[in-house]
Amino acid sequence: MTSAASDAVRVRFLISLADGTWVEFADQAVSATQLSVSGLQVYVRELSGLDAIVLHDAEALFRQPSPTVRMEALTSVQGLPTATCITDLPPHARPWQQPGWFTQAAAWLLGAVHASGDTATGPVRQISTYDLACVLYVETAAGGAYLKAGDGSREAAVTTRLAALQPELTVPVLRAALSRDWLATRAGGQRLSEVAELNPWQEAVTHLAAIHREVDPSVLRGLGCPEFPFRRLVEELEALVKSEALTRVWDQDEATRTRLREALPTIRQAHGRILALDLPERTVHGDAQPMNALVGADGVRWFDWSEAGVAHPFLDIGWLLAWVSLRPSLPVRTTHPQLVETLWEDYLRALGTAKTGAAWQDARLLALAHRVLAYEQRFRSWEGTVSGARPYVPYYLKLLIKLAEEA
Template structure:
């Protein structure tokens, strides 16, 4: 998709930024991907065309409300330009602009915030992620290079940004035997490095290879699984892949349920304990008057009361099934798993917790968007995998309750994630809670 990019590049000294001949922030067009927060395309252009050696701190793509086919406005903030860098012809460093009225309306609020920080030399706000602060990229790159060499896979080129959002950032770097990724996560996800390393050690066929972790920074280095995600497989291949993925997660969860020592390690690493017993109250808060992750068009009181009642009724019925407490993936969908030599490899354990594994089913089938040909094999495989410890007919009888509880769990997750983001970036996680509220409503309508 086309990107309409505006840049805030501060000068090395004083309160100056890069400006075009009209005194406005520089602008360029490129092709990019909003799912990568535009970082890959922007980084490539800055390096290859501008010879700009400085990391990008934040990409701010504003895709909401943009008509299909129209370019997406994107605001980019970088670290300070070094004295040695020569700007492209026609661009010079000048005083901070007094207004940003020439920018697309969707970019103006964030541009004003960044320029105000430069004008006042203010410290970044507390919720700003580490990778959006000067110096992080150099520190992370140096650690990745050292960690890769220590693991016997030295980098053959510099790490480059691959993903950049408020919840996480990824660097990608080549080695002689395939690419490596450094993943950095924001504070609510800081258990991911230890958790992923432990699971990869216990289940090497179902997780990517972990080369190194730095828990205090929220960093882990993993090998590229070099496989197509299940969500991107041809339609005819997805049903079987979804069944394989469901069995793989249940295998991990059922084994971990019998390893209390491993669960204690995950708890000590910061994996939250989220039993169903606390879900009803958490859900009520997440859809209440102070909720942050509910839809842009808030539901009326009657609809929310109906959803809340359905959640309250479903929880004890799912608890009564007796599924063992274990690790919950928290974001188990077909975009977070791939088939490698016929086995499912599950990635992105950022939102993992300790709780009831029933909550992972709703996300696993949600990306199938009502396609029964995909959903039924996935559900059947999940039920059969748990039938070793739970009566499969009981699971099937309570399937709607399981979906309601899982959807409520996701609403709570989204509310917590949004609260932990810097306010200006919360829009990037908008819509998730609303989607799962509608999942609850769909079950209510289906069950009469």
């Protein structure tokens, strides 16, 4: 099978079979529209007749000039040319990027579903896989269940603890294996980003404020989650401007360094206005954007606590408002053009903070600065499966500079 698309990439497929051998399909033309778990699964099924799961992060691999896509067959087909000598897993391969993991994890998820009194009504499917996590899903009589395996982010531990403390604010947990960072949860409904009605958005920020008010930061400290002292944020950003890491690790040119340096006074002023509120650092979600909130029959629930920590609460609401403000085509914004301002005011009321000189744009700017610094700290020495690839920092740095220049 080949693709005639002009954006096709020549790909080598290696597919692990149940008997320990591998089948190779070299020089296959795969288009950009097929660079997803489901797209590659369809491609391989049409190519070989095999049902297979993706072992390796296809999107990261496709940044390479001649990528090898590794997959694992879940079925068998007679007559495929196989070889026993191919064992080249990618460097630093995560457990879910190795043959055999899917079968074990799928059985664990089905066991969690059964133990909860629910029944699977379909096969376990792979939803996504990359260096930081893998997600599986199974349809059930009660509406579905997910398994997420993380790369040591403590998400399973944090979600389990928060579900016990604030069960109405996060997704129901079916089972957790903390030593492996495996988490099985019930499906929770529709993503907030897809919802056009205003009420669920208001409920989401109210719940976010409730987390900030009611979950003692000592809970996350006890789980080893990171802390981000807000008072030092600008100081740390200034250090990054001067650091060799900006060019050596993150491949940013001197023009970017200059623009970031020139943006510092604007960022410092916004920082000062928020500091003047004298709010304590609290439990934060860490990635509080609408793709991580679910709207179901029992209300809005936050999930994906992989970046939870202790920090200024405005870093959560600031990131949510940044995400929303940069997407004018969101369904809810077409019917509620003042959405950002409405959510900001609702959040302040729910947190119990009177309106002051700090604006939502200040929170947005500082939230982006925080994301630059948090990811720079986390991924500076990170080793992934694609040489030289480190996530997130360049994207958020570019966005921070742009918004500071527009302020």
